[in-house]
Amino acid sequence: MALTMVQILTLLSEHNLLIEKHPGKITPEKFTHVTYDSRQVQPETLFFCKGNFKPSYLQQAKAKGAAAYVAETAYAEGAELTGLIVTNVQQAMSLxxxxxxxxxxxxLFITGITGTKGKTTTAYFAHSIEDAVTTGKTALFSTIDRIVGPKPEQRFKSDLTTPESLDLFHDMAAAVANGMTHLVMEVSSQAFKKDRVYGLKYDLGIFLNISPDHIGRNEHPTFADYLYCKEQLLRNSKQVIINAESQHFAEIYAAAKGSLLDDQIYLYARKNLLISFETQVDFEFEETKQDLKESAIAINTYSQKGERLELDGGYQLGIPGDYNQENAVAAVIASALAGADAAQIKEYLPAVRVPGRMEVFPTKEHGTIYVDYAHNYASLKSLLKFLREQTQDERLIVLTGSTGDKGISRRSGLGQAISEEADVAILTTDDPATEDPLQIAQEIAEHIDQKRIxxxxxxxxxxxxxxxxxxxxPNEIVVLAGKGRDATQKVNGKLLSYETDAKLAADISKEI
Structure with a gap:
């Protein structure tokens, strides 16, 4: 792989990103390596000065053989190197x-999925079906895993829902080299906020839902900004699937209509749902079975473009929870648009499991344990509400915490969800980062009705x-929320090993 100076100047100019080119001692004609990490620099590297950048990083990059750098300002430390000064280094890096x-x-046929809750579950539903249909040729970029090939060594733990652009395209290239033809990926609001996916066009975009989250000093300043960033998936997809049950559906639908034709937009909703304004959905679904282990739905089509997919009928899910039914419907439609037929979808959907999502561990002498990644109001409320409806007369015990340095607005939401649905709350450490975990727990507790809980x-x-x-x-329910199968904890700037909630639940359930 290589990148020529001619290509660079052409791309930057076409996107009106190039301010000026500072000639160096030697003007390189091509680059055989690109990175934003000075520790990874080697000869003939194009180095990007991005994020919380320190000029000393550029000095280190130069010493290791960097041939040129891209930045939003010229640096004295880059003297003798060719400097490409741009208006937005994140956008330049992605291109x-x-x-x-x-x-x-x-x-690749790329399906992008966004939403406040349900991204990972929907991604696993869609990936599992498409991977079976394509005989192992579907990649997955999720919050949990990155799968770039069919071999075990081509599966990795994810660090970010949507990584930096260079890492993203590196993994896409690896997937292509490994014979992948399809990719299912989660797309975070931060990916659009920070231009990690700038210039990327999705074959299919899925908008699941929106509710307040990721609002804080290091993320989105307002809910309006959060919604705007989420909507960018709709503006950068060739066709889209939208959950018409979502809050702010009118704005979401308008964003899609501003970029796409009616035949490129697929809407779905639960049967007899009152939508926020008068429009016709393409698919309706209804629950036909529900218990604490599995559920079933029936899908009916109400448009000509929907009928072409031939999806009417019943579908079994191996994951419980009425909220997971919405995720499954999105994945069913997405899989059909990616090339699967209804018979294949019905065959593969029941076997889908999501690591750390609604994992169940029964005990002999105590309650049933549920492990789930639920980490904000919307996801925790949905989980607890479902479990409460299934076991109305038994205590519901919830263990949770919240992250530090981000998602600060989640803390009040977690407290609210607990107040509305739980009986007992045990507040503990999640990923406190640089914050005091006790302070985080106390902030959650402030929003819990402690007269009742x-x-x-x-x-x-x-x-x-x-x-x-x-x-x-016995017969009570214990919910371990927030960490799922996450095997680390971020504490005081360090990544510490953690056994995972799922492993602890499995081990303890065998003992009691």
Whole structure:
């Protein structure tokens, strides 16, 4: 892989990003490596000065053989190097990264999924079906896993829902090299906010829902900004699927209509749902079975473009939860648009499992344990409400915490969800980052009705998990929320090993 100076100048000029070119001691004609990490620089590298950049990084890059740099300002530390000064280094990095990796997005059918909740579950539903239909040729970029090929060593743990653009196109190129033809990926609002996916066009975009989240000092300043960033998926997709049950549906639908024709927009909703304004959905679904282990739905079509997909009929889900039915419908439609037929979807959907999502661990002498990644009001409320409806007369014990340095608005939402649905709350450590986990727990507790809900704060998460399980009685429910199968905790700038909620639940359930 390589990138020529002619390509670079052409792309930057076409997108009105280039301010000026500072000639260096030697003007390189091509680059055989690109990076934003000075530790990874090697000879003939194009180096990007982005993010929380320190000039010393450029000095280090030059010492290691960088041939040129891209930045929003010229640096004295880059003297003797060719400097490409641009208006937006993140946008430049995305465009040039795609070019360096030979535009791998053009060789994949890419499905992008956004929403406040349900992205990962929908991604796993769609990926599992498409991977079976394509005989192992569907990649997955999710919050949990990155799968770039069919072999075990081509599966990795994710660091970010949507990584930096250079990493994203690197992984796409790896997927193409490994024979992948399809890609299912989650797309975070931060990916659009920080131009990680600038210039990327999706074959199919899915908008699941929107509710307040990721609003804080290091993320979105307002809900309006959060919604705007989410809507960019609709403006950058060739066709879209929208959950018409979503809040702010009118604005979401308008964003899609501003870029796409009616035949390129697919709407779905639960049967007999009152939508926020008069429009016709393409698909309706209804629940035909529900218990604590599985569920079933029936889909009916109400438009000509929907009928072409021939999706009418019943579908079994191996994951419980009425909110997961919405995710499954989105995945069913997406899989059909990606080339699957109804018979294949019905065959593969029941076997789908999502690591850390609604994992169930029964015990003999205590309650049933549910492990789930639910980490904000919308997801925790949906989870607890479902479990409450299934076991109305038994105690519902919830263990949770919240992240530090981001998602600050989640803390009040977690407290609200607990107040509305739970009986006991054990507040513990999640990923506090640089914040005090006790302070985070206390902020959640401030929003819990402690006259009705028993609240305990146990900061050691392993101890808290054991306490939550051991205090439960038969037929009661214990929810371990927020971490799922995440095997690390971010504490004081360090990434510490953690056994995972799922492993702790599995081990403890065998003992009691």
């Amino acid at each position: 040039l990264g795609a070019a360096y990796y030979d535009f791998p997005q053009n060789k 028993e609240v305990q704060i146990i900061l050691d998460r392993k101890t808290a998990v054991k306490k939550a399980i051991m205090m439960s009685k």
